[in-house]
Amino acid sequence: MSEENKFKDQAKQVYRMLIMVWCVVLLGTVFAIYALVDPSLSAFNTDEELQPVVVENTIEEDDWDKIEDGIHLRTGFVDDDGLMTVVNNCTSCHSAKMVTQNRMTKERWVATIRWMQETQNLWDLGKNEDIIVNYLAKNYAPKSMGRRANLENVEWYELN
Template sequence: MKYKASILIATLIAITLLACETKPQTAASTTEETSVDALVMPEVNEATGLVMDETFPLIIANCTSCHSAKLITQNRATREGWSSMIDWMQATQGLWQFDDHEPQILDYLAKYYGPVETGRRENLRVEEWYEL
């Protein structure tokens, strides 16, 4: 009898602890989801896959005449990284100089095609698959 009672008490304590612990967690993750939703994927141009904003026409005019826009959308780089890719294309691939537009183009590339995608978790890193 004593034994059963202590199991019952232990169970009640466990349930209480669980209830206390899960509540704030759910609240926190809901807020997080809401803030991620606020950053929802920007509108993307269907033909090129490029994000559409006020710089989009500049990107179409300067970055899609030699190669597919996929080279851009599949790449991720910092502003410096994009800058050196542009330098490389200007030095070796016949890309023209942008003059005044370069900062705006770099802002666009770093914002939408920077190293970390906003609103999306990183890919899982699986070190080793286990046999089922």
């Protein structure tokens, strides 16, 4: 065997060894990441039988659309004209909290609807859009935050 062929064989062996080391390192890394994410290694623990998680609905079927103290119990939305149109259109895709945590002007609500239509596949709301926007702009408009109220009934003292 010539020197050139010996060199090629050795190079192939080194290359194969590097590939094997790389695979071992990669698998070790994957296992280490899994161990960090799931320290109990539950995927490898076959002693326990997995139990399904049962989530109970706390709202009775009769109370599904019940309103108490001006609040729709299931969603937390304010009871007002257009409530059920908002419930039927908005909570089909996301939770009511996504609406109630936001406060926007009428223009911003329209812009948000347009964004959802362009990027999130929201359907054309048709005549319901005005109902929805008016409801949201009335009940979830920005709160005017002025200066805080003056402190009252405070016993002041001097710092030394």
